[in-house]
Amino acid sequence: MRVHVTDHPLITHKLTVLRDERTPSPVFRQLTEELVTLLAYEATRSVRVSPLDITTPVAPTTGVRISEPRPIVVPILRAGLGMLEGMVKLLPTAEVGFLGMVRDEETLQPTTYAERLPADLSDRQCFVLDPMLATGGSLGAAMDFLFRRGARDVTAVCLLGTPEGVSAIEKTVEGRDVTIVLGALDDGLNEKGYIVPGLGDAGDRLYGTV
Ligand code: PRP
Ligand code: URA
Numbered sequence: 001m002r003v004h005v006t007d008h009p010l011i012t013h014k015l016t017v018l019r020d021e022r023t024p025s026p027v028f029r030q031l032t033e034e035l036v037t038l039l040a041y042e043a044t045r046s047v048r049v050s051p052l053d054i055t056t057p058v059a060p061t062t063g064v065r066i067s068e069p070r071p072i073v074v075p076i077l078r079a080g081l082g083m084l085e086g087m088v089k090l091l092p093t094a095e096v097g098f099l100g101m102v103r104d105e106e107t108l109q110p111t112t113y114a115e116r117l118p119a120d121l122s123d124r125q126c127f128v129l130d131p132m133l134a135t136g137g138s139l140g141a142a143m144d145f146l147f148r149r150g151a152r153d154v155t156a157v158c159l160l161g162t163p164e165g166v167s168a169i170e171k172t173v174e175g176r177d178v179t180i181v182l183g184a185l186d187d188g189l190n191e192k193g194y195i196v197p198g199l200g201d202a203g204d205r206l207y208g209t210v
Contacts, residue, residue: 001170002179004042005161011038015159015183019199028205029082032131035159035183036086043127043157043181044091047071070094072121075129076101076142077114079202083129083157094127099145101138108193110138112145122150131202133161133182134195136168143173153177159202160195162188 017023018031048071049064070093075084077100088094100114118124126146133139133156143154154176156169161182169180190196199205 001173001176003166003182004179005182005185006039006042008038011035011183014038018159019197021200023205025206025208032082032159032206033086033089036083036129036157037089039157039159039181039183040087040090040127043155043179046125046153046155046179047091048125066091066093069124071125071127072097072118073127073129074099074117074142074146076138078102079131079206080129082202082206083131083159087127087129087157091127099128099142101142103134103138103193105192108135108137110141112141115145117146117149120150121146121152123152124150126151126154128154128156130156131159132195132198133158133165133169133180134189135162135193136165136172139165140169140172143169143176143178147173147176153179155179155181157181159183160198161185162195164189 014031014035048067050067052063052065054063072095073087074097075081077098097117101110101112103110128142130139139156146154186195186198188196
């Protein structure tokens with residue numbers, strides 16, 4: 001498993017505004033989209049491409065295009081939905097599937113309440129979007145689901161992660177081709193399973209409490 005923690009002043013600047021409790025939802029949503037586009041640049045480094053012959057106004061040349069089968073982007077509802085536009089800006093030809101998951105705030109165990117994905121993901125490259133990698137329960141379950149459907153490799157894009165979450169994913173996906181791209185690796189979890197210093201409840205900050 002590869003873990004890439006980005007180190008770029010623009011990302012740290014935007015994350016700082018996102019973390020600030022005074023930042024209102026409209027700004028939070030805009031910054032989330034911008035951050036994902038920046039993280040997506042790193043996350044798509046290994047996207048598969050095939051050679052493509054073209055002719056420029058000056059000469060024939062060989063470039064590349066994204067290979068078939070197309071990559072699939074999977075936001076984990078609800079908070080991952082706030083990352084979708086930022087990702088597909090960079091990968092506009094990707095297919096989009098959905099997983100709805102919610103973490104029980106007492107037991108911290110995730111349950112899946114919605115799924116809209118191809119039945120067969122054989123040979124597909126999957127990009128999972130979830131802003132928060134806390135205990136790793138939700139992301140681990142999502143990755144397990146995708147690999148059971150045949151995914152070739154899975155890259156997760158998360159705004160924030162914890163050392164505990166990264167270790168949990170490593171155990172869950174042992175031997176699989178997995179990459180995690182993080183905007184920042186935070187200190188850890190508090191007694192309620194929240195990321196510290198974190199940014200609070202990402203879904204609530206994006207969309208308000210439900
Ligand atoms: C949040 C977050 C992750 C999960 C992370 O979702 O978006 O999916 O918690 O926690 P974990 O790593 O401990 O599993 P939540 O369950 O609050 O649902 P929401 O997106 O609908 O707010
Ligand atoms: N889910 C969130 O939205 N925030 C956390 O800090 C942990 C889980």
